Amino acid sequence: MEQLILFVVLVVSGYMVGTFLEKRHYRSIEKRETDLIRLPVVTLEEDVIDETKKIRYAVLAKGNAVISIDYFKRFLSSLQNIFGGNVTAYQTLVDRARREAVLRMIEQAPPSDIITNARIETSAIGQSANRRKSVGSVEAFAYGTAVKYKDD
Amino acid sequence: MFITNVQSVPGKTIVDHFGLVSGSTVRAKHIGRDIMASFKNIVGGELKGYSELLDEARKQATERMTDQAKSLGANAVINVRYSTSSVAQGASEIYVYGTAVRVE
Numbered sequence: 112m113e114q115l116i117l118f119v120v121l122v123v124s125g126y127m128v129g130t131f132l133e134k135r136h137y138r139s140i141e142k143r144e145t146d147l148i149r150l151p152v153v154t155l156e157e158d159v160i161d162e163t164k165k166i167r168y169a170v171l172a173k174g175n176a177v178i179s180i181d182y183f184k185r186f187l188s189s190l191q192n193i194f195g196g197n198v199t200a201y202q203t204l205v206d207r208a209r210r211e212a213v214l215r216m217i218e219q220a221p222p223s224d225i226i227t228n229a230r231i232e233t234s235a236i237g238q239s240a241n242r243r244k245s246v247g248s249v250e251a252f253a254y255g256t257a258v259k260y261k262d263d
Numbered sequence: 264m265f266i267t268n269v270q271s272v273p274g275k276t277i278v279d280h281f282g283l284v285s286g287s288t289v290r291a292k293h294i295g296r297d298i299m300a301s302f303k304n305i306v307g308g309e310l311k312g313y314s315e316l317l318d319e320a321r322k323q324a325t326e327r328m329t330d331q332a333k334s335l336g337a338n339a340v341i342n343v344r345y346s347t348s349s350v351a352q353g354a355s356e357i358y359v360y361g362t363a364v365r366v367e
Contacts, residue, residue: 121305128306136308156269166274171266171343173321177314179300181307204307211309228269234347236313236355248300248310250317254345256267 121182129181133203140210147217152226152255159227165261172226172257174215177236178208179248205233208251220257229255264329265339265366272339275366281335285360286327289350290320317355321345324357337363 153159160166180188184200191198209231217226231253265272300310332340343361350356 125305125307129308132306132308157271157273160273169265169267169269169273171268173318175314175317175321177310177317179304179307179310182305184307230268230344232345232347234349234355236317236347236349247304248313250313250347252317252321252345252347254268254343256269256273258273 122186123183125182125184125186129183132181133207136207136211140207140214143214143218144210147214150217150223150226152213152217152229154229156228159225160258161260167259167261168221169256169258170221171254172216172220172223173252173254174212174217174219175250175252176208176211176215177248177250178204178211180204185247205249205251208249209233209253212251212253216253216255221259223257223259226255226257229253264333265341266325266329266343266361267339267341268343268361270342272341272364272366275339277341277364278367279337279365281332281337281363281365283360284328284331284335284337284340284363285358286324286329286331287356287358288320288324288327289354289356290316291351291354317347317357320355320357321359324359328359328361332363335363337365339364339366 188198188200231251233249233251236248236250271277299312303310328340340361340363343359346358348356
C-alpha cells in the first residue's frame with residue numbers, strides 16, 4: 112500500500128513538475144534559436160567557406176547537454192512499449208538534448224560568421240546506461256568548426 | 264595549437280603530415296552528483312553535474328591528444344572526431360582522434 116502511494120506521488124509530481132520544466136525549456140530553446148538564426152550552422156565541409164575573404168581564425172566549437180526524463184514519462188514509455196509504435200515520451204527528451212547542445216555550441220564559440228561541418232552525437236549515460244529497457248538520461252554533444260572572416 | 268574538424272585549417276596551408284593522434288579518458292561521477300541526479304530523475308530536466316563532468320572529460324581527452332601532437336612536432340590537429348561510450352555503470356569513456364599536421 113505504501114509503495115503504491117509513493118508510486119502515485121512520484122508519477123503525479125513527475126507529471127506536473129516535469130511538464131512545467133519541459134515547457135519552460137522549450138520556450139528558452141525557441142527564443143535562443145530565433146536570436147541566433149543569423150549565424151549559419153551547416154553540416155557541409157569546406158565548400159561553404161567564402162574563398163574570397165581572408166580568415167581571421169578557425170576554431171573547434173563544442174557544446175553538450177545531459178537531459179533526464181521524468182518519472183511520469185518513464186512510466187508512460189513502459190506502457191507504450193507494450194503496444195509499440197511511436198514512443199512519444201522519448202521524442203521530446205532527445206529533441207531537447209540535441210537542440211540545447213547545438214545552441215550551446217554556438218553560444219560557447221568565439222564570435223564567428225559560420226559554423227561548418229557540424230556533427231551531433233547522442234549517447235545514453237548515467238546509471239541506466241547499461242541496463243536494458245530503461246533509458247534514464249541522454250547526452251547530446253554537438254561540435255563543429257567556427258570560422259571568422261577578417262572584416263575588410 | 265589549431266584544432267578543427269574539417270579537412271584543413273581554413274586560411275592556412277598544410278606543409279607536413281604526422282598521422283593519427285588520439286586521446287581518451289574514462290570518467291565516473293562522484294556520489295554527491297549521483298544522489299542529486301537520482302532526485303532530478305523524478306522531475307526530469309537537465310543534469311548539470313553530468314553535463315559539466317562530460318565537458319571536463321572532453322577537455323582532458325583533447326589535451327591528451329594535443330600533447331601527443333606537440334610531441335610529434337605538429338602545430339595543428341585536423342579532422343577531429345569525438346566518440347562517447349559507457350564502459351561500466353556510471354562511467355563513460357570519451358575518445359577523441361584526429362590527424363596531426365603542420366600548417367603555415
